[in-house]
Amino acid sequence: MNKTLNWTDHVNGTCKRVFAGIHSLKRFSNCFPFDTKLMLVKTLVLPHFNYCDVVINDMTVELADRLQRAQNYCVRFLFNLRYTDHVTPSFNQLSLLKLRELREYHILTLLRAVINSNSPRYLSERFNFISDISERDTRHGSSLLAIPRHRTTLYNKSYTVTVCRLWNSLPNDIQREL
Numbered sequence: 001m002n003k004t005l006n007w008t009d010h011v012n013g014t015c016k017r018v019f020a021g022i023h024s025l026k027r028f029s030n031c032f033p034f035d036t037k038l039m040l041v042k043t044l045v046l047p048h049f050n051y052c053d054v055v056i057n058d059m060t061v062e063l064a065d066r067l068q069r070a071q072n073y074c075v076r077f078l079f080n081l082r083y084t085d086h087v088t089p090s091f092n093q094l095s096l097l098k099l100r101e102l103r104e105y106h107i108l109t110l111l112r113a114v115i116n117s118n119s120p121r122y123l124s125e126r127f128n129f130i131s132d133i134s135e136r137d138t139r140h141g142s143s144l145l146a147i148p149r150h151r152t153t154l155y156n157k158s159y160t161v162t163v164c165r166l167w168n169s170l171p172n173d174i175q176r177e178l
Helices: 008-026 034-045 061-079 088-094 099-117 159-169 172-177
Strands: none
Touching (some): 061 088
16 A cells, blocks of 8 residues: 555556566466466466455455456466457356455455454454344344444445445355354
């Protein structure tokens, strides 16, 4: 995050590392079989997208699109696709999540760890189930998280509010399992 409280520098650095990694692999792409190329991309390039992805959920659409284009570049490299070819079938073939879905998965995974372990305390205190707050029983009260009251757009995009919305959008049977 830079002094203007945006993620431009982080996204620029991530894209630069991803493109440099793929560029260095491209020199030998004809020598590697598909499985080796996939292993190299998964171990050397894709982890750059996971770094701090839980906290950058408030980035602009433009920055999210830049990151997604970088991930698409990785998939195009794997399947030797042109820039105009669609990558969604390739994502499905790889069983690879797009970045927005991957971020949501990591956010919910962190929430599960925080709720189950009750630590760190400063984070676990922010999450309250509706059944803990309200005296009335509701159909979903035991599994829904109370969304904190907020007035600003910045707090609306925060981890706390985002994770509560994501959790509440999950089907009830998944919420109970977690």
